[in-house]
Amino acid sequence: MKTLLSGGTVVSMDPAVGDHDRADVLIENGVIAEVAVHIHAPDAELIDARDRIVMPGFVDNHRHTWQTAFRGIGADWTFAQWATAMHGTVKAHYTPEDVYAATLLGRLEALHCGITTMLDWYHVAQDHAHEDAAIAALREAPARSVFCLGAGWATSRPVDDDIRRVRAELDGPGPVTMAFGLRGADDTGMDTLAREVRLADELGLRTSLHTGSDGTRRPVADLREHGLLRDTTTFVHGNGVSDEELRMLADAGSSLSVSPDVELKMGFGAPMTGRALAAGLRPTLSIDVVPSVGGDMFAAMRAAFAAQRGLDGSLRARDLVGFTTIDAAASCGLDARTGSITPGKEADIVLLRSDDVTIFPVTDPVGSLVSAGHPGLVDTVLVAGRVVKRDGALVGVDLPALRARLLASRDRIAAAAGVPLDGTWTPQM
Known part of the structure; x- marks a missing residue:
């Protein structure tokens, strides 16, 4: 099976491929076969990419999708209020169906916004049925996902059996793979973390x-003193960590995931983007929690860019695109499969409308998508060569039915927890 993306403005994020004002991208059996100014492939399905920016799909390496049903409710909350609300109040009332509905709609939302790969940081730990519901939802979404299984919020319960069970379930190179969400030493002690x-x-x-x-x-x-730094670990947030420790992460080959909107709004401190880059890390960006922030990567890029430029004038627009594509893919161990438009990689590709009045005229594609991009530009999305969004709409998804399930879930949880849904809930710690 062949697909030809014809005549688009290509931002490849691969120095060997480069960027092209106008080029074709040939996909064969889900894999990028060629990028060239003109490709003759009369037997390929043609997708007209004129007036489109063709770029790698975004990668979000840290999002808690189980909270999707409570979108926007925590816009004014501090971190302590969010923790009290989501972990201390509503989480205990989640059923497996609630986890399923929230995870599926949250993953589809990310896909709708051009996020072809997403790490779902699961910490609504209840029992195996809840875990299985989250996995089933990720599998139903036509996207690349990493199920990051964590033990929950500040709990000391053993997780070895859970991890081994899910590892056996997700052992393979399929579209849904697994990661381990570690508990911090402050939560459970260094011995548990080790x-x-x-x-x-x-x-x-x-x-x-x-x-x-x-x-x-x-x-x-x-x-580091306990020999626990790994090149396979992504550290999330990191606000307040010293420059010396950031260099330790760089030396170890670790990754850093910055959630700029959440960190600025909830009082974590300045995002670590610039300091991480100066220490030799390639930082990445993530969404975190949609009760408090939007779920698209365009907003995250702008928040990180504006915050860092306001501090010291550093960062360039291309840095931000790298943080959300190839660098984030590397943090998930998936950069050999995705993160750039490179022949041999799987075709996780997004087409953005460059003729939309909110971004037209596009003189610098990278600068335009960082400074003015938004989810409304996401016209077409391919995952492993499969078109999962076309002409601005997800393909084969019954959104009205899923919306109804999520609303029923939200209302039931709120009633069971005794919390209002009229914008007046201020969690008391």
Whole structure:
């Protein structure tokens, strides 16, 4: 099976391929076969890419999709209020059906916004049925996903059996793979963290770990002292971590995921994007939680860009596109499969409307999509060569039915938890 993307403005994010004002991209059996100014492929399905920016699909390496039903409710919340609300109040009332509906709509939302790969950081831990519901939802979405199984919020319960069970379920190169969401030493102690890192090593799993510092703690140095830094770990947030510790992460080959909107709004501190880059890391960007922020990568890029430029004038627009494509793919261990428009990689590709009045005329494609891009530009999305969004609409998705399921889920959880849905809920810690 062949598909030809014809006549688009190609932003490849591969220096060997380069960018092209007008070029064709040939896809064969789901894999990028060729990028050239003109490709003759009369037997290929033709997708007219004129007036389109053709770029790699975005990669979001940290999102908690189980919270999708409560979108926007925490716009004014601090981090402590969010934790009280989502983990301390509503989480206990989630059924497997609630997890399924939230995860599926959250994953489809990301796909609709051009995010072809997403790491779902699962910490609504209840039992196996809840985990299986999340996995089933990710499998139903026609996208590339990483199920990052965590133990929950500040819980000390053993997770070895859960991790091994899900690892056996997701052992393979399919569209849904697995990662291990580690608990921090502050939550459960260094011995527990060390045991989990060893388990991840044994099972060949990449890991993700939320971290940060108030300026007195040295979480990264503590991990290095215990021999627990890995090139397979993505550290999430990292606000307040010292420059010395950022260099430790760079030396170890670790990754850093910055969630700029959440960090600025919830009081984490300035995003670490510029400091990480200066320390030798290639930072990545992620969404985190949609109760508090939007779910698209365009907004995350703008937030990170504006915050860092306001601090020191550093970063260029192309840096931001790299953070959300090839660098984020590398943080998930998927850069050999996705993250750039490179022959031999799977065709995870997004076509953005360059004739839309909100972005036209496009003089610098990279600068335009970073400074003015938004989900309304996402016209076509391909995952492994399969068209999953066409002419601005997801293909084969019954959104009205899914919306009804999610609304019923939200209303039931809120009623069980005794919380209002009229915008007046201010969680009390």
